[in-house]
Amino acid sequence: MEQLKQRIRREGKVLPGNIIKVDGFLNHRVDTALLGDIAEEFAKVFDTKKITVVLTAEASGIALATVCAQRFGVPMLFAKKAKSDNIESGLYQSEVFSYTYKKKVTLLVSQEWLSADDHVLIIDDFMANGFAMQGLVDIVNEAGATLEGIGVAVEKGFQGGGDKFRAMKGVRYKALAVIEKVDENGITFREDD
Amino acid sequence: MEQLKQRIRREGKVLPGNIIKVDGFLNHRVDTALLGDIAEEFAKVFDTKKITVVLTAEASGIALATVCAQRFGVPMLFAKKAKSDNIESGLYQSEVFSYTYKKKVTLLVSQEWLSADDHVLIIDDFMANGFAMQGLVDIVNEAGATLEGIGVAVEKGFQGGGDKFRAMKGVRYKALAVIEKVDENGITFREDD
Numbered sequence: 001m002e003q004l005k006q007r008i009r010r011e012g013k014v015l016p017g018n019i020i021k022v023d024g025f026l027n028h029r030v031d032t033a034l035l036g037d038i039a040e041e042f043a044k045v046f047d048t049k050k051i052t053v054v055l056t057a058e059a060s061g062i063a064l065a066t067v068c069a070q071r072f073g074v075p076m077l078f079a080k081k082a083k084s085d086n087i088e089s090g091l092y093q094s095e096v097f098s099y100t101y102k103k104k105v106t107l108l109v110s111q112e113w114l115s116a117d118d119h120v121l122i123i124d125d126f127m128a129n130g131f132a133m134q135g136l137v138d139i140v141n142e143a144g145a146t147l148e149g150i151g152v153a154v155e156k157g158f159q160g161g162g163d164k165f166r167a168m169k170g171v172r173y174k175a176l177a178v179i180e181k182v183d184e185n186g187i188t189f190r191e192d193d
Numbered sequence: 194m195e196q197l198k199q200r201i202r203r204e205g206k207v208l209p210g211n212i213i214k215v216d217g218f219l220n221h222r223v224d225t226a227l228l229g230d231i232a233e234e235f236a237k238v239f240d241t242k243k244i245t246v247v248l249t250a251e252a253s254g255i256a257l258a259t260v261c262a263q264r265f266g267v268p269m270l271f272a273k274k275a276k277s278d279n280i281e282s283g284l285y286q287s288e289v290f291s292y293t294y295k296k297k298v299t300l301l302v303s304q305e306w307l308s309a310d311d312h313v314l315i316i317d318d319f320m321a322n323g324f325a326m327q328g329l330v331d332i333v334n335e336a337g338a339t340l341e342g343i344g345v346a347v348e349k350g351f352q353g354g355g356d357k358f359r360a361m362k363g364v365r366y367k368a369l370a371v372i373e374k375v376d377e378n379g380i381t382f383r384e385d386d
Contacts, residue, residue: 030268059251066255066259070229074225076222113221
């Protein structure tokens with residue numbers, strides 16, 4: 001998605017350790033008009049008539065997932081992150097390693113709000129190693145729901161997280177901007193796949 | 194807002210300790226159409242032409258704040274919650290007590306994204322004691338920005354959190370459903386103020 005790549009080129013900041021900050025328009029201050037355009041782009045990629053719910057993980061995925069769910073006319077469901085060992089019953093859960101917290105966190109979704117009848121589109125704003133995404137996929141499987149697709153705004157392609165989702169059979173995967181390389185010359189994107 | 198009160202009456206769950214769960218449509222699975230209607234309601238209450246940014250706190254406020262910001266044509270900015278003592282520089286911060294985490298957390302907003310030129314509408318989905326809301330107000334003041342209004346979807350009026358904001362001079366405060374009492378007879382709402 002050219003518009004998104006331009007924003008990343010223009011406003012993204014490259015920090016030591018190949019960290020790319022897009023917190024001016026995607027995951028701290030959020031450009032809601034851009035999110036609307038991203039939702040339109042996903043509407044072209046996925047068969048949105050099939051989808052019954054958009055799933056994401058707190059916190060930064062919520063904004064984009066909400067705009068997408070509203071565009072597709074379905075509810076948005078976000079997995080909560082628990083750092084406690086004291087997890088209630090009645091929850092789907094998946095343990096993932098969080099780079100934000102530098103430790104394992106558990107993704108939680110109430111069994112009340114996701115069932116085998118659901119057709120799920122997972123949406124996230126950012127994917128690096130794909131651990132959180134795998135946790136969301138695990139939760140969809142735990143519920144016996146049908147995973148219809150995975151949509152990511154920005155993928156750090158050089159960390160390899162997206163490749164295992166591209167290889168999943170029967171699940172459409174789409175990242176709108178895949179960062180191939182980050183170095184002193186700036187940010188290089190992968191050609192659209 | 195009658196539609197919201199009806200949803201709370203019909204789908205809200207009262208748990209021991211006067212806890213009211215609205216996680217089926219507001220803060221876990223989110224009814225995005227309802228959020229659109231709530232944003233329309235806030236558009237009637239606040240002078241949205243003045244607003245330059247909608248501010249909220251992660252995580253559950255993000256969905257509603259995003260839909261409101263999109264409706265008003267401005268960015269959405271969410272304060273991050275840090276549980277660490279290791280806070281970077283360049284941040285506005287306010288320490289608040291979190292009932293979710295049962296301890297103090299620090300609300301953080303990058304100084305890059307909020308300035309004295311901003312006219313801020315704070316939006317949150319739920320308010321009980323108002324501690325998190327006070328933290329957001331403190332951050333607006335720290336930035337020297339102008340607080341134009343505070344909009345809350347559901348207020349637990351009997352916990353008194355809303356009253357100090359109603360008493361603020363020059364700041365419009367609006368809660369769309371104020372719960373006055375919760376007992377064996379169910380949920381009683383305050384008349385619209």
